[in-house]
Amino acid sequence: MANDKQYKTEWSFSFEKIGDKFGEQFGKMGERFNTMFDSIATDEEVKSATYAAGLSGATSALVELDLSIGRTTVQVGTNDAANFFEADLKYVGEINFTVSGETEKVVRLRQKSDNQIGQAVKRAFKTVTRNADLRWDVRLSPSVPLKLNIEGGVGPAVVDLNGLQLTRLTMEGGVGETTVNLPEGTYPVSVEGGVGAMHLTIPDNAALRLNIEGGVGATRITVPYKAAVRITVDGNLGGVKMPEHFVRVKEGNDFVGNSGVWETPGFNMAEKQVVIDFEGGVGSLTVRTDVTNV
Numbered sequence: 001m002a003n004d005k006q007y008k009t010e011w012s013f014s015f016e017k018i019g020d021k022f023g024e025q026f027g028k029m030g031e032r033f034n035t036m037f038d039s040i041a042t043d044e045e046v047k048s049a050t051y052a053a054g055l056s057g058a059t060s061a062l063v064e065l066d067l068s069i070g071r072t073t074v075q076v077g078t079n080d081a082a083n084f085f086e087a088d089l090k091y092v093g094e095i096n097f098t099v100s101g102e103t104e105k106v107v108r109l110r111q112k113s114d115n116q117i118g119q120a121v122k123r124a125f126k127t128v129t130r131n132a133d134l135r136w137d138v139r140l141s142p143s144v145p146l147k148l149n150i151e152g153g154v155g156p157a158v159v160d161l162n163g164l165q166l167t168r169l170t171m172e173g174g175v176g177e178t179t180v181n182l183p184e185g186t187y188p189v190s191v192e193g194g195v196g197a198m199h200l201t202i203p204d205n206a207a208l209r210l211n212i213e214g215g216v217g218a219t220r221i222t223v224p225y226k227a228a229v230r231i232t233v234d235g236n237l238g239g240v241k242m243p244e245h246f247v248r249v250k251e252g253n254d255f256v257g258n259s260g261v262w263e264t265p266g267f268n269m270a271e272k273q274v275v276i277d278f279e280g281g282v283g284s285l286t287v288r289t290d291v292t293n294v
Contacts (some may be wrong), residue, residue: 024245041229042138046090046133051097051109053085060145060167061085063268066110067174068093069155070134074150076163077139084141109138111153140164152178152194162203173198173215182206192217193281199292207272214281221276225289228270230263232277238284246287261288 038143039251052175061084065074077086085107089095094112099105140146150157152174159170160181167187171180171196180200182189186207191200193215201222202208212219223229233240240258242248250261258280263279267273278285 026076032112033123033192046092049089049091051085051087051089051095051108052083053099055082055141055143057102058084058144059103060147061107061141062104062147062149063140064106064108064110064149065136065138066108066151067136067155067157068111068134069154070136070140071111072153072157072159074138074140074157074159074161074276076161077141078174081141081143084144084146087137088137092134105144105146111267115162120186136168152176157208164253166186182208193217195282202274205272206274208274210274210280212276214279214283214285216282218286219278219281220286220288222288222290223274224290227274228264228267228272229274229276229287230261230267230276231287232261233259233280233285235259235280237280239284241284241288243287243289245289259283 026123029254029279055184063085070091076081084105085099087109087227091111096108096110096112098108140148142163142165145167147168148161148164148166148168150159150171152172154175156176156178157174159171159225160179161183163179164183166183166185169182169187169189169191170178171178171190172192173196175194175241176196178196178198180191180198182202183199184205189208189210189236191198192213195216197217198212198215198219199211199222200210200220202210202229204224206227214223221231231242231246238258242262246262246264248260248262251259
């Protein structure tokens with residue numbers, strides 16, 4: 001009887017947490033996505049456009065992307081390109097694109113909203129079904145130091161930043177699977193999960209502080225086998241898997257045993273460190289190692 005009571009208490013607590021997390025995620029995204037969907041009518045044609053910002057005079061840049069509906073790719077352009085920002089879009093509705101600044105260029109690209117009231121979600125799914133070719137293809141120059149802010153949309157996103165001079169990344173997940181490949185260097189990263197799986201890859205020679213707030217869906221982090229890594233997990237509502245050579249140096253106080261601190265051997269002595277703080281969401285966390293260069 002005592003064991004039955006204990007199991008009931010634990011399951012009750014767990015489901016309450018899961019419900020809170022779902023409510024938090026959908027509440028957080030609801031207003032923004034309703035605004036996005038309301039700006040799109042079901043009978044609008046698919047448009048094509050190219051946007052660019054010149055590199056001349058720029059010593060650094062800030063790029064802010066507020067994604068819309070469709071498939072998204074963000075990747076590195078060529079060193080000899082005249083522009084530090086280029087984007088090819090297939091979209092419906094209206095797009096807002098601005099460029100400001102001189103030595104620090106600031107680029108903002110987003111779906112324009114008219115804040116109309118309507119059946120937003122219904123319209124959005126009709127749009128996605130009818131226009132499967134909606135997409136954003138963004139290219140960023142490796143020639144200047146770059147801060148990047150991304151707010152997710154609806155659809156899969158691949159953000160491949162290998163080769164960029166990244167100085168900061170802030171990302172909010174949307175609805176759909178998201179893949180992020182980080183570049184070498186030392187810079188802070190902040191990621192807030194949305195609804196869908198999140199895949200993050202950390203390269204060799206990176207020294208990062210990575211803060212992740214889990215969303216609804218699995219999270220997978222790939223690190224180099226020889227990297228010095230410390231990962232702190234707090235309150236994850238799902239399984240946690242670590243590589244065999246990671247050592248659990250501190251246990252958490254949650255009843256499911258998914259919280260704690262893990263380190264690679266010799267972490268404190270390493271010159272370059274990868275520090276990951278993961279605040280759990282609803283879904284598993286898997287950390288795995290890339291043995292390609294071992």
